[in-house]
Amino acid sequence: MRHLVPMRVKADYQSSLRDKYADNPFVASMPPFMEKEDFDAFMSYKHTLPDDLFELLTIDAKEEIDDLKKTYLPLNQSYQLYEHIYVQMRKYYGQVNPLSADARRLQNELSISLKSGVAFRQNEAELYSELCPTILVSGEAGCGKTVTIRKILSLFPQVIQHQSFAGKPFNNEQVVYLSFDMQSSKSKKALVYNFFAELDRVLGLEASKDFIKGITVVDKLLSAMKLAIHKYSIGIMHIDEFQFALNRRKASKDIPTLAELEALFNKVGVPIILSATQDAITEFSQNAASAESQTTAMQSVRRVSSVAHITFKQWKHGANATNTFFDVYFPKSIFCASYEIDNKFQIQFLMYAAGVPHAMTELAIAFVRNFYDLKKKGQVETISDMSLFLAQVYKVRMQTWHSALRVLQNKYSVSGDTSQSETEKTQAEHVKSVLKATKRKSRTNKPANVVANKIERIEEGEEVINPDSIVADYSKGDFDVL
């Protein structure tokens, strides 16, 4: 849905503000701050499967099951992040009152700098004592970083149209937030193009045409970006996939350094949310010093998380969110009697998905679909053991995920270290051993059970895969492949 132009919202000004913000239309137009209970209630969405699921048409039932993906369960980190975003945005808008002389002066300076083509100075950041406010969000891929950030940002209207403030004309189009990806290509220009593409999308205009059309010099592109940030009063920016800039190698000189990004945003001072994968953070923290940008490890670390570092962890057994997850995806109205979801199943499930919410969602939906199919066909009695059934679903549905999950499964602790009970430990060890056993068979020079007269062997580098083994997996299928 992100391709749609967001609706422009007419500014609705809060009246009860602190004195220092009373004459600031940007702060006044921010929605009121939500307490945790309100936030959780507003953010969480639980899709409930209907009690008469098996009486619906198959297509309707499958749609209902697929709609489980819409479920969103806020975590404690979500509210922390919301607090930081709100505070930083308000502080920033407090400093850039559009009715103040300083804001107009800065805008004039930026426009002159763009037109004169003044070179973008790498060490510009050093001229400013205050660090650009940055919130670092990290976590394993699939842990819900981007979804959570974008859901929190969507609590704010993205484009606010101002017409009058305090009885005086005030014509302004304010873009409250912008979320775009760090470039994966080796080009500094790509970051700017991503920014302007997103700006065009939210404004529904071709603003980038006027800002950057025909510019080929990187410095001028970055200056245009700074001016656009200020012109459209962007309150906070989210740069996704920041790992591409964090562990920049010397050879990839076209990807901007942290110091360059810092200098880029520092002058305007707009707060930034950086989201990166956990492995990139780990690698970065081990090797934070960069000879190229002449920064020490301390400087680099401060730069990426000057406000906060929020980690999205894998979900644990017994946590509130996990319990709610099982209640939503495995409702007692469907999974009852001998098909009840017990602790053993939950631990096995979490171990399989390594506590990664995205994997949990995929596995749960696959499981429910297969369960539905068997029950609809009247073959549900063939499920003798729910754990075994789960293992079979995992094997068929999650084979593409398995190689990625395997590393996480090995490190994953199904419960908090201190509170892990003996039973949980035993069950977790058992699942791990089963998972190890499901590893690929050792290579052999003698392919067995060739089903076709002539089977072409697929070569991947030095590795030889027997295509027959893949066929064999599918041929077992009582389960659909989603």
Next chain:
Amino acid sequence: MFYSLPVPFQDEHVASVVYRAFQCTHHLSIEQYYKQELNELFFDMPQRFWLNSYFDVAIAFKHYFELPEFLSRFSNLCDYTLLLNTEQTNIQSPMSLFEYLSTVKFVQAVNIKSDRAWRYCPECATEEEKSLGTSYWHASHQRYYRLSCDRHQCLLKSLEGKFGLPPVEQQSSEVTTKQVATEKRLRWIVEQIRLTPSKLRKSCLIQAFKQKLNISDAEHLKLQNRDRLRYLHHWFADCYNKTGLGDFFEWGAMGANLYPLDSIRGLYFMLDCKNNIHPMIYLMLCYVLLTDDEIVMALETPNEGAENNFMATRMLMPFEIPNAKYA
């Protein structure tokens, strides 16, 4: 053309609003933009009209101001409609009036010094940069019959070089008593003209000029009158040079034999209502030829129920030419 336009400051010229919006959204210079994107020439003189841009701005602010109000408050376009010949056009709305204005070519506009460059008050520019964060062009400073800033009583300076915002930290110059007096009288004349309905203004004034000069439309055909008129314009030029009008107008080689003040041909051209000469020329003629009472009398409008031949009944005393040769 421009998005998210800034609200005009008090007395800000619409060109200044356009420029500020342009500066914050475009990487090109405004001259390049007009040439490359709009395929038009960019004129850095207030006497030329960027009407398309002005209308865009006026429409963007339609929530706040009616179009005529906006253009009269934030531009000097109304100064050019002061004595515009609109009889042959079908003008029914302010929009169509300004569309017509964009097609009019004023004769001798180049010679109006006060309308050839954007003008600013150095004191205002510096003050506004400090208080508002930016200097801007005042609509009132662009009026061709103005020389000084009302607030600071200093001479307006002309922008040198490319178009941009008024420069700050510039030295101001004091306005002389003679300049103050000239400006004061010109402003008074403009006020009097504005009191008259726009359709009658030009014909009333031209009628008064003819009476004062004691000439008629057909007179140029009479050879015996040519000598009289030749002496007349010599005296006229001399009279002009002695007044303070030199701050508003300068002679130019290109316009030889076209000025109403120094040639018979130019004089007759000016006395024809169909021609559009720069309004400042008419103001200067008023200034030189007519007394205050005569101006009031010339612009007097008929009361309701007055006879149609009212205009013919107004008679001004012909101008006495102090030239022995002619006598």
